[in-house]
Structure formats: structure tokens, C-alpha cells
Amino acid sequence: MSQFSTEEMQALTQAVVRHMDEWNISGEEMLLILGLDSEVRPRHLAMYRNGDKAFPQTPEMLNRIEHIVGIADALRTTFPFSSQMRVLWLRKPHRRFQRRTPLAVMLEEGADGLMKIRIEVDCAYGYAINDALHAASQAGKAAA
Template structure:
């Protein structure tokens, strides 16, 4: 019985990883960002660009490890916050990420996330949480 539970947990984790990979790559398309930016946001090397296509097609999941899962969690939280803030404005919903922002010293949220890495992604997510009063 224990072996079955372990097998189910591995399958679920792999399945969840694939669902997350498809969701985040779909989000990147909506944001209209380059593959280099996508790799930076996921914390993978630029030589892994081919992996992005496999992720989008559901052939592989997000990279294993806590860092990757937390990055994807923050990125999807950013999208959720933007959906709540701009439910009827697709230009802001998908374009906000590339708009200059005074709160980020004139940088775009995308620049903050790429330049500051994991901490920048968390910073943008927290900013949006505060903006919507959470």
C-alpha cells in the first residue's frame, strides 16, 4: 500500500509540474516576452530555450526544485492579482508587466523581475498584493 501511495504522489507531482509548465508558458505568451526573458524568470540557462517549447506542449514539467516552483507560484500569483485588478482591461492585464512604474524607480515590473531575479519576482508579487489590499 505504501509503494502505491508513493507512486501516486510521484505521478501527481509530475502531472502538477506539467500543468504548471503549460500555465506559465501560456502566461509568457500573453505577456509577449522573449525566450531569454522567460528563461530568466524561470531561473534556467539560456541554453535551455528548447525546454520552453517542450513545457508549452506539455511534454515536460517545470524544472525540479523549490526555486523553480516558487518562481512559478509567484508568476501565477502576479497574473491572478492583475486579473483581479484589471478584470475588464486586457491591455493592462497583459501589458502592465512591461509598463514603466514609479514604484519600481521607473523600471518595468519585467525589468525588476529579470534584474533582481527571485527577489524581484517576489517584490512585484508583494507590490500587487498590497495594491489590491491584501
């Protein structure tokens, strides 16, 4: 996993918070999606938003960041002219999530929920995951 410089991590942090701000979610919801520890409070998000503090460079955080950026990019591709439609998609119950909203899936299931939402909205990522699973299955059969 690549290491980012302090400046790169601050810029990445700001971009991720900006994406979630565009989704009109609360500070508490941001903290849950990001998986930040319980010592971080919603009022601390201003430090991340302003670039005064960066998210930790842990594998878990970098995984979550990757999914959040992937979801944001896919929503921008799907709804290029309407930020309101992006927000609506996140808040509308979806049949593939047992009538839960994509936002609820992210909040309730953490990193796994982020991946589920990204697979749903980003078909290229979904195909890549499917291909990787298929290749792993074939390798397992060949080894047996």
C-alpha cells in the same frame, strides 16, 4: 514543500508558460524569469508549452512558479476585462521601482524581483508578508 506528480507538474508548467505568453514576453525573457539553466534555449519552450516536458521541482523553481501565478492572478483581478492593460502595466515605468518597468524588475532581480512585483500588485500577499515580518520582529524582541 509538496511534491507534485509528473502530470500535475506538466499541467503547472503549461499554465505558467501560458501566463507568460499572455504577457507577450520573449523566450529569452521567460528563461530569465524562470531561472532555467543556460542549457535551455528559447526553442525548448515549445516542449514545456505542449506538456512534453515539465519544469524541475526544485524549491527555487516552485518559488518562482508561485510568484508568477500570484502575479498573473492579481493582474487578472486588477484588469479583469483587458489583457492589454495587464501587458501595459508590466511594461510601464513605475515610481516604486525607480521608474523601471515591473518586467525589468523581474528580469534584473530574479526571484526577489518576482516577489517585489507580487507584493506591489497583490495586496493580500503584501499584507501577509508584512504581518510575517512584524511577527518575526516581535518574537525577536521578546527573545532579547
